[in-house]
Amino acid sequence: MIKTTVFEQLKRAMKEKDVLAKGVLTLLKSALDSAEKEKGSSLSPEEEIAIVNREVKQTNQALEGAQNANREDLIEKEEAKLVLLKSFLPKQLSEEEVAALLTEAGIVKGMNMGDAMKIAKPLLTGKADGSTMSKVVKSLI
Numbered sequence: 001m002i003k004t005t006v007f008e009q010l011k012r013a014m015k016e017k018d019v020l021a022k023g024v025l026t027l028l029k030s031a032l033d034s035a036e037k038e039k040g041s042s043l044s045p046e047e048e049i050a051i052v053n054r055e056v057k058q059t060n061q062a063l064e065g066a067q068n069a070n071r072e073d074l075i076e077k078e079e080a081k082l083v084l085l086k087s088f089l090p091k092q093l094s095e096e097e098v099a100a101l102l103t104e105a106g107i108v109k110g111m112n113m114g115d116a117m118k119i120a121k122p123l124l125t126g127k128a129d130g131s132t133m134s135k136v137v138k139s140l141i
Helices: 002-015 019-039 044-068 072-088 093-102 113-124 130-140
Strands: none
Touching: 002 019, 002 044, 019 044, 019 072, 044 072, 093 113, 093 130, 113 130
16 A cells, blocks of 8 residues: 555654655545545545546646746656656556557547547556546557
8 A cells, every 4th residue: 555655654754854755645544644644434445546646736836836836956856756746646658558558449540539538547556647547548549
């Protein structure tokens, strides 16, 4: 479970006085805890991955903002956060692997984008990010 791993790494970061890791892991742990509280039971691995993905997306947005503002100090920090967050996700598939899976699943030229995404989302959740998924789907239809 991701939550247990996060907690173990958080304890290690506190012992090693790693400020950045401690901050990121605390944020992730609280997001997982609040989602669990809201649900009223423990989270499934898919739900945990969705929460990590949400944090990755937010960090990517912060990184873009830092890059637009030419803030080197923030860019470095956000990139380090991304590396740490992505370590909790399963291995991400390449665009070629995603295209092969989607073709196999029955996505063909001329298909409606909405219908294609309905096939792609459950198949690729946690294995590829949303932007990669939609980019490949667009190229296939």
